Amino acid sequence: DIQMTQSPSSLSASVGDRVTITCRASQSISSYLNWYQQKPGKAPKLLIYAASSLQSGVPSRFSGSGSGTDFTLTISSLQPEDFATYYCQQSYSTRTTFGQGTRLEIK
């Protein structure tokens, strides 16, 4: 299976900060990379698909980039509602896999 490694595992930041989360695949996955946001007790929500395409309804402060093995999710200016856990997912393989998650906390 393709292993997905996110860094950092947790991150403390302040409202208004610019934040970047990294996801690395154990092999090249082209642009087959998605990002999800999950808040406590809630289902994951799609933010970015195909590495850089913004899901409809998601604020433009979220952006994604990368291809091959290295990807990033950037939040340009953190808002209070952005404090959550973020997961990357590869869909290159039929057996999709997720990163371990990055918990974004308020500083």
Add this chain to the structure above:
Amino acid sequence: EVQLVESGGGLVQPGGSLRLSCAASGFTFSSYEMNWVRQAPGKGLEWVSYISSSGSTIYYADSVKGRFTISRDNAKNSLYLQMNSLRAEDTAVYYCARQRGSLGINWFDPWGQGTLVTVSS
């Protein structure tokens, strides 16, 4: 409104069985591939199983292969997960998720609210 609603979770003893259901509404269920994803308490997301729109193609994670069976009834707009020989490590919230895609790239949207399965004596 596109909606997925899971049901069927609960407390079951090790070695027992449970059948989860996922009721779909607001879209043409028979046109979409579907998945089950689980999340153990305090842990990350783990893909469990995939089924094609017709039900003809199915995949499982190694951790559940031979014990879990995914199925669907397009006439009833429903997805199922039959779970047998349950183990403590199967304890998790189970989500159903619709698969969407373009140019071969797939993603999950939306997800249901989840149903909790607890395997314990």
